[in-house]
Amino acid sequence: QVQLQESGPGLVKPSETLSLTCTVSGGSISSYYWSWIRQPPGKGLEWIGYIFYIGTTNYNPSLKSRITISVDTSKNQFSLKLSSVTAADTAIYYCAREGGSPHAFDIWGQGTMVTVSS
C-alpha cells in the first residue's frame, strides 16, 4: 500500500529556510493532491498547502509569502521550503495524501520534528 516518508534536517536556525521532502512509496504520485500539514508541540493541526502532481499549488495565506511546494514525479517525491523561519515554526511536519479532489487526508507520513533554534 501507499506509504509516505518525510525527510530533512531536524534543526534549523532562525531566519534560515526549512527544507523537507516527502517520498511516496508503494504507488504513484500521479493523480492525487499532496499536502504538508504541521503540528506545534502539544497543539493542533495547521494545513500548510498542497501540490497536484502536475505542479498546481495552493498555499495557506497565513504562510503564503514564505512557502514553496514542488514536485518531482520522476522520484515520486514532493518538497516543502519555508523561508525566514522563527521559533513559531517549530513543529512536527507531516506530509499527507488527499484521497480525492477534494477529500479527506487518507494517508499520512509519520511526521518529522523540526526545531528552529540557534
Add this chain to the structure above:
Amino acid sequence: DIVMTQSPDSLAVSLGERATINCKSSQSVLYSSSNKNYLAWYQQKPGQPPKVLIYWASTRESGVPDRFSGSGSGTDFTLTISSLQAEDVAVYYCQQYYSTPYTFGQGTKLEIK
C-alpha cells in the same frame, strides 16, 4: 477562512459508554450540487499521525470499527463512539475540505473515566 470549533475540549467517558464530540463550522460545508458535506474526522494517538475515521461527514473509512459514526449537515456535526474501548483514548479532530485553506478544529481529548 472557515473556523472549526469543537466541543468539549476534553471528555472522560466510562468503558462501554457512549462518547459524543461536536464540531461546528463558521459557514456551511455542504456543497449543494453534490449534497455532500466536506467534513472529516480524525483520531490521533500519542506519537502517531492523525488517522481518518470518517469522511463526507458520515462515511466510515475502510477498517474503522462500526462503533464510530458521524452525523450532521451544514454547520453542525457529531462524532459518536457508541461503546468506548480502551484503545479509543486519543485526541479527535474535525476538518473541513470545502474550501482552502483547509482547517481543523482545535481537538477534543478523550479519556477513560
